[in-house]
Amino acid sequence: MNKEVKKKLFSGLADWIIDNEPNYPSFAQCKLWIKKQDSQYVITKNDEKEILMLLTYLPMSQQMNNVLYAKYLDQILSK
Secondary structure (H helix, E strand, O other): OOHHHHHHHHHHHHHHHHHOOOOOOOHHHHHHHHHHHOOOOOOOHHHHHHHHHHHHHHHHHHHHHHHHHHHHHHHHHHO
């Protein structure tokens, strides 16, 4: 599999996961999304680990960003 195709596919997957905040997709939904984007793509065990990592860390990152944005907005409004 072309690394550029995989990079583009997983970048799109990450964006899609974040766009679904706060109702993040399931592992199965992520695999289905990949198949819908590229029906020829074969999801490997390593890909599954990467999907699980995205599902674990993207929501945590978004939550931390939201807290930081709220804190900064509060600081700005308090001035």
